[in-house]
Amino acid sequence: MTANSTITRFAPSPTGRLHIGNARTALFNGLLARRTGGEMILRLEDTDRERSRADFEQGIFEELRWLGLDWRQGPDTGGPHAPYRQSERQVIYDEYYRQLEDANLAYPCFCSQESLKLARKTLLAAGKPPRYAGTCANLSRDEVESRFAAGKKATLRFRVPSNETVSFDDIVRGEQRFATGDIGDFVIRRTDGTPSFFFSNAVDDALMGVTHALRGEDHLANTPRQILLSRALNLPSPRYGHFPLVLDSDGGPLSKRLGSLGLADLRDHGYLPLALANYLARLGHGYAEEKFRSLEELAADFDVNRFGRAPAKYDPGQLRHWQKEAMLRLTDDDFEAWLLVHAGPLFTALDADARRAFTLAVRDNVALPVDAERMAERLLGNDIGNDADVIAVIAEAGGSFFRDAAALLDDAETFSEFSKAVGGKTGQKGKALFMPLRAAFSGETHGPEMARLWQLLGKEKIRARLAHAAEIADKS
Ligand code: GLU
Numbered sequence: 355m356t357a358n359s360t361i362t363r364f365a366p367s368p369t370g371r372l373h374i375g376n377a378r379t380a381l382f383n384g385l386l387a388r389r390t391g392g393e394m395i396l397r398l399e400d401t402d403r404e405r406s407r408a409d410f411e412q413g414i415f416e417e418l419r420w421l422g423l424d425w426r427q428g429p430d431t432g433g434p435h436a437p438y439r440q441s442e443r444q445v446i447y448d449e450y451y452r453q454l455e456d457a458n459l460a461y462p463c464f465c466s467q468e469s470l471k472l473a474r475k476t477l478l479a480a481g482k483p484p485r486y487a488g489t490c491a492n493l494s495r496d497e498v499e500s501r502f503a504a505g506k507k508a509t510l511r512f513r514v515p516s517n518e519t520v521s522f523d524d525i526v527r528g529e530q531r532f533a534t535g536d537i538g539d540f541v542i543r544r545t546d547g548t549p550s551f552f553f554s555n556a557v558d559d560a561l562m563g564v565t566h567a568l569r570g571e572d573h574l575a576n577t578p579r580q581i582l583l584s585r586a587l588n589l590p591s592p593r594y595g596h597f598p599l600v601l602d603s604d605g606g607p608l609s610k611r612l613g614s615l616g617l618a619d620l621r622d623h624g625y626l627p628l629a630l631a632n633y634l635a636r637l638g639h640g641y642a643e644e645k646f647r648s649l650e651e652l653a654a655d656f657d658v659n660r661f662g663r664a665p666a667k668y669d670p671g672q673l674r675h676w677q678k679e680a681m682l683r684l685t686d687d688d689f690e691a692w693l694l695v696h697a698g699p700l701f702t703a704l705d706a707d708a709r710r711a712f713t714l715a716v717r718d719n720v721a722l723p724v725d726a727e728r729m730a731e732r733l734l735g736n737d738i739g740n741d742a743d744v745i746a747v748i749a750e751a752g753g754s755f756f757r758d759a760a761a762l763l764d765d766a767e768t769f770s771e772f773s774k775a776v777g778g779k780t781g782q783k784g785k786a787l788f789m790p791l792r793a794a795f796s797g798e799t800h801g802p803e804m805a806r807l808w809q810l811l812g813k814e815k816i817r818a819r820l821a822h823a824a825e826i827a828d829k830s
Contacts, residue, residue, distance in 0.1 A: 359390065359392060359565060360386060360387050360389075360390040360391075360392030360393075360565055360566055361387070361392055361393060361394075361395065361562070361563050361564050361565045361566070362383035362384070362386050362387045362392065362393075362394045362395070362564065362565070362566050362567070362568065363383060363394060363395040363396070363397050363559065363562065363564050363567065364376075364379060364380040364383050364384070364394060364395075364396055364397070364418070364423075364425075365396075365397045365398075365399050365555065365558075366380075366398065366399065366414055367398070367399045367400060367401075367402065367405075367406065368398055368400050368406045368407060368408075368410040368411040368414060369400075369402060369405040369406055369407070369410060370410060371410065371413055371417075371616040371617065371618055371619075372413065372414055372417050372418070372616065372617040372618075373608065373615050373616050373617065374600060374608070374615050374617065374620070374630075374634060374637075374668065375570070375599065375600045375608050377417070377418075377421060377617050377630070377634060378600060378634040378635075378637055378638070379568065379569060379570060380394075380418055380421070380423055381421065381423065381631060381634050381635060382568045382597070382635075382639065382656075383566075383567075383568050384423040384424075384653075385635065385649075385652055385653045385656040386566060386568060386656060386658065388649075388650070388653035388656075389653045389654060389656045392565075393425065393426060393427065394423070394425050395425060395427040395428065395433070395435070395438070395562055395564065396414075396415075396418070396425040396427065396428030396429065396430075396431075396438065397428070397429075397438050397439075397440070397558060397562070398411060398414070398429050398438060398439045398440065398441075399440050399551070399554065399555065400439055400440055400441045401440050401441060401548050401549055401550075401551070401554060403441065403548070406441070411429070413618060415428075415430050417617040417618055417621070420617075420621060420627055421617065421627050421630060421631060422627050422628070422631055422649045427562070435561060435562040435563070440549070440554050440558065443554070443558070444547070444548070444549075446557065446561070447543075447549045447553065447554060447557060450553075450557055450587055451510060451542070451543055453587060454510075454512065454542075454586060454587065455510070457586070458513070459512065459513050459586045460510050460511060460512050460513060460542060461490060461491060461493070461498075461510070461511055461513060461539075462490065462493075462498055462501075462502075462508035462509070462510055462511075463486075463489070463490040463508055463509045463510070463511045463539075463541070464490055464493075464501050464506050464507075464508050465489050465490060470486070473486075473487055483536050483538070484538075485536070485537065485538025486511065486538040486539050486540065487538075488538075488539060490508075490511070491511075491513065491539060507545040508545065509541045509543060509544055509545055510541070510542050510543035511539040511540060511541055511542065512539060512540055512541075512542045512553075512579075512582070512583060512586070513539055514534050514537045514538060514539050514540065514579075514582060515534050515582070516534060516535055517533075517534065517535060518533075518534040519531050519532065519533055519534070520532045520534060520578040520581050520582060522577065522578075522581060522591075522593075522594060523593070524574075524577075524594055524595060524596055525566065525568070525593055525594065525595030525658045525661075526568075526595040526596055526597050526658065526661045526663075527574075527595075527596060527663070530574070530577070532575075532577075532578035534578070534582070537578060537579060537582075540552065540579055542583070551576070552576055552579045552580050552583060553583060555576075555580060556580040556581075556583045556584050556589070556591070557583075557587070557589065559580075559591070559592050560584055560587075560589035560590050560591070561589075564592040565592055565593065566592055566593050566595065567592040567593070567594050567595070568594075568595045568596075568597065568658075569594070569595070569596060569597075570596065570597065570598075570599050571596045571597065571598055571599055572599060573596060574596045577594050577596070595658060595661070597638050597639070597661050598638050598661075598662065598663060598664060598665045598666055599665055599666075600637055600638070600665070600666050600667070600668055601665045601666065601667050601668065602667070602668055603667055603668050603669060603670065605665075605667065608668060615668065617630075623722070623723065624677075624692065624695070624696045624722050624723045624726075625673070625677055625722075626677060626680040626681065626684075626692075628646075628648070628649070628676075628680045628683075629673065629676040629677040629679070629680035629681075630673070630676075631649055631652060632646055632647060632652065632676040632679070632680070633672060633673045633676045635647075635652045635656070636672075637666040637668075638661060638662050638665075638666035639656070639657075639660055639661050639662070640660045640662065641655055641660070642655065646676065646679040646680070646683070674721055674722065677721045677722060678721040681720060681721055682717075682718065686710075686713060686714065686717070689713055689717060690709060690710065690713040693709075693712070693713060693716075693720075693726055694709075696722075696723035696726050696727075697712075697723070697726035697727060697729075697730050698723075698726070698727045698730055698731075700730040700731065700734040700735060701726070701730045701734065704734070708810075711806075711809055711810040712729075712730070712733065712734065712810055714806055714809070714810075715729075715733065715802040715803075715806040715807055715809065715810040716729045716733070716801075716802055717802075718802070718803075719801050719802055729801070729802075732796050732797045732798060732801075733796060733802075733807070733810060733811065737797070737822065738793070738794070738795075738796065738797025738819060738822065738823075739797040741797065741798070741799075743799050744793045744797055744798065744799055745826060745830065747789050747790055747793040747799060748790060748793050748794065748823050748826050748827050748830070749826070749827055749830035750790070751782075751786075751789075751790035751793075751823075751827060752827050753824040753825075753827040753828040754780075754824075755776075755780050755782070755790055755827070756790070756794060756820045756821070756823040756824035756827060757820075757824050758776065758779045758780050759772075759776045759779075759780070759791065759794075759820050760817055760820040760821060760824070762775040762776055762779060763813055763816060763817055763820070764813075768805070768808070769804050769805040769807075769808035769809075770805065772808070773787060773788065773791065773804070776791070788804065790823070791804065792804060792807075793823065794819050794820050794822070794823035795807045795808075795811060795816060795819060
């Protein structure tokens with residue numbers, strides 16, 4: 355692969371929201387292009403007019419950009435091979451249909467849906483591949499004309515050569531071979547004149563100069579059809595690479611539970627784009643080291659030889675891991691902006707100084723909105739909650755520990771002065787000193803640095819919390 359030669363594409367159908375499965379396909383194609391200084395084209399395969407929608411299109415543009423992908427060829431940017439919506443390319447397809455018909459490589463098929471369905475069922479029941487039987491393959495010209503004259507509608511079928519082998523070197527799976535005898539003549543134009551997927555996808559890849567098409571394994575069986583079509587049209591085929599699909603954590607198909615895994619949902623639930631990119635780039639593809647990477651770094655080490663062959667399972671725990679890593683890398687300003695959206699009303703109600711103090715206190719302890727909300731409740735709310743392990747720590751320390759601590763508050767300027775004084779007075783040190791203080795300050799047994807909590811809470815709140823802890827200890 356030489357620099358500047360790689361043209362990849364992401365070719366979604368705007369019939370739904372992007373989910374992590376197709377976001378991963380987009381990312382792989384984007385990373386491969388970026389690694390080689392090439393480019394990724396965005397093409398909308400909107401041939402299903404009923405199900406394609408403008409709002410889904412818009413969602414695709416926005417969510418891909420949010421993920422950090424970009425393109426200079428696409429429906430919204432234009433480009434040398436425009437238009438990039440298949441619904442706007444019908445005249446191009448018509449020209450290629452004509453070529454195939456003129457060469458007798460395609461023929462009109464008048465078979466009804468019902469008869470095709472029945473034939474399929476019968477073949478399957480007999481344990482045979484459900485190939486088209488070729489009913490309309492050899493109709494005479496007169497017969498065809500009279501059926502059209504009678505108002506009959508026809509699809510156009512591609513005549514698949516018999517007794518050949520289509521082979522190609524799959525980027526992910528290596529050498530693949532398919533016998534044309536198993537394929538059967540397939541539809542390339544629907545009765546309403548619009549192209550079938552095989553046809554428009556193959557024609558557009560060729561005309562747009564696509565060199566590499568990375569896509570899910572579910573398209574593997576389509577590839578020999580597309581290669582046959584391209585050959586018949588004297589068009590080049592891209593190199594194809596089919597990677598394993600993403601499965602749900604229970605091993606079932608992901609598409610069944612897409613609701614919670616839409617890209618927009620993940621964004622609205624506080625996930626950062628680089629967290630997703632780091633996660634998705636490792637879903638079925640590996641990196642030598644497990645370090646967090648920028649998009650450029652993900653691209654630089656992206657390697658088609660590192661695709662796994664086993665299905666990749668969606669793992670929320672891993673996604674959370676990369677989310678935490680991404681959150682740690684935000685600037686304080688960006689972190690605060692994220693909190694404004696996700697930490698809830700206790701945080702938004704604060705003044706600017708208090709917001710910043712809270713931001714700095716919880717910086718290292720928040721991966722997701724639930725964490726931020728919990729921190730806000732604990733640190734900004736009126737009490738420290740009643741977690742069993744917190745109550746146990748407080749009880750263990752005893753009421754006098756907290757009363758002694760409260761008495762030392764006024765003389766301390768910093769947390770370090772304060773904790774030293776409390777240690778001196780109570781004779782406690784290490785965990786036995788810090789854990790009860792943390793529990794009283796924050797209602798948690800782990801969390802932000804104590805010095806930051808000291809800063810955030812201020813002496814009055816700390817006094818009240820120490821008194822509250824003393825009460826809890828006395829009652830226990
Ligand atoms: N529109 C197809 C899909 O969304 C594109 C498949 C391909 O990448 O070739 O599955």
